Amino acid sequence: MNQTIEALHWRYAVKKFSTRTIPQEKLEILLEALRLTPSSLGLQAWKFILVNNPEIRRQLVPATWNQAQVMDASHLLVLARSERVTPDDVSRWSALNATTRQLDAQKQERFFQMISNYLKGISIEEQGIWLDKQLYIALGNLLTVCALEGIDACPIEGFKRTEYDRILGLESLGLKSVVVCPIGYRADDDSHQFLPKVRFPMSEVVMTI
Numbered sequence: 417m418n419q420t421i422e423a424l425h426w427r428y429a430v431k432k433f434s435t436r437t438i439p440q441e442k443l444e445i446l447l448e449a450l451r452l453t454p455s456s457l458g459l460q461a462w463k464f465i466l467v468n469n470p471e472i473r474r475q476l477v478p479a480t481w482n483q484a485q486v487m488d489a490s491h492l493l494v495l496a497r498s499e500r501v502t503p504d505d506v507s508r509w510s511a512l513n514a515t516t517r518q519l520d521a522q523k524q525e526r527f528f529q530m531i532s533n534y535l536k537g538i539s540i541e542e543q544g545i546w547l548d549k550q551l552y553i554a555l556g557n558l559l560t561v562c563a564l565e566g567i568d569a570c571p572i573e574g575f576k577r578t579e580y581d582r583i584l585g586l587e588s589l590g591l592k593s594v595v596v597c598p599i600g601y602r603a604d605d606d607s608h609q610f611l612p613k614v615r616f617p618m619s620e621v622v623m624t625i
């Protein structure tokens with residue numbers, strides 16, 4: 417079987433993690449993969465939060481419907497977004513874009529205006545939904561890279577966002593939690609690893625026009 421497909425069959429949403437720790441060099445690969453995630457307009461209005469403090473992780477368990485993975489996995493990642501994109505954020509991005517790609521002031525201004533106009537055209541609620549979506553792209557990227565690197569993960573949407581924001585002190589940082597992902601290694605006795613994948617056949621999920 418193709419190695420990528422094999423890795424995607426190998427991965428599953430882990431319910432029980434072992435006590436094994438992800439080595440630093442592997443962790444850095446995962447964080448770099450997150451950093452390289454593409455985002456709409458390239459804005460990167462996000463923060464990938466590594467929660468290492470065991471006491472904070474313990475507090476997060478009841479806010480995650482008692483899903484013990486957030487406590488037991490080697491590492492815990494909370495993928496958060498900016499509460500909103502401010503004109504300062506757009507300026508910071510367009511300055512980085514200009515220096516990285518050596519753009520002249522006129523081109524930089526054009527990018528700034530394009531993004532500002534896009535943001536002016538949507539409501540704050542729409543902006544929130546749009547920013548949330550960006551983190552799901554990061555999650556997908558993380559899950560795939562984890563699989564390719566032989567690291568286990570469990571994407572978690574079943575958590576109380578406002579509780580997470582409070583426990584992690586995100587509000588004062590202008591951030592909102594979107595999705596959670598404990599990463600590590602499956603426990604030998606996690607029965608879910610032996611279950612076959614439940615997926616509709618190719619003929620049902622792919623359509624050619």
Ligand SMILES: Cc1cc2nc3c(=O)[nH]c(=O)nc-3n(C[C@H](O)[C@H](O)[C@H](O)COP(=O)(O)O)c2cc1C
Nearest residue numbers: 427428429430431483570571572573574575595613
């Ligand atoms: C966005 C998202 C949120 C999820 N939330 C949870 C969760 O809160 N708890 C959990 O145990 N699994 C969660 N899952 C895992 C899914 O149930 C699982 O990925 C799906 O059933 C497919 O199975 P597999 O990942 O084992 O192949 C989530 C998956 C995704 C993609």
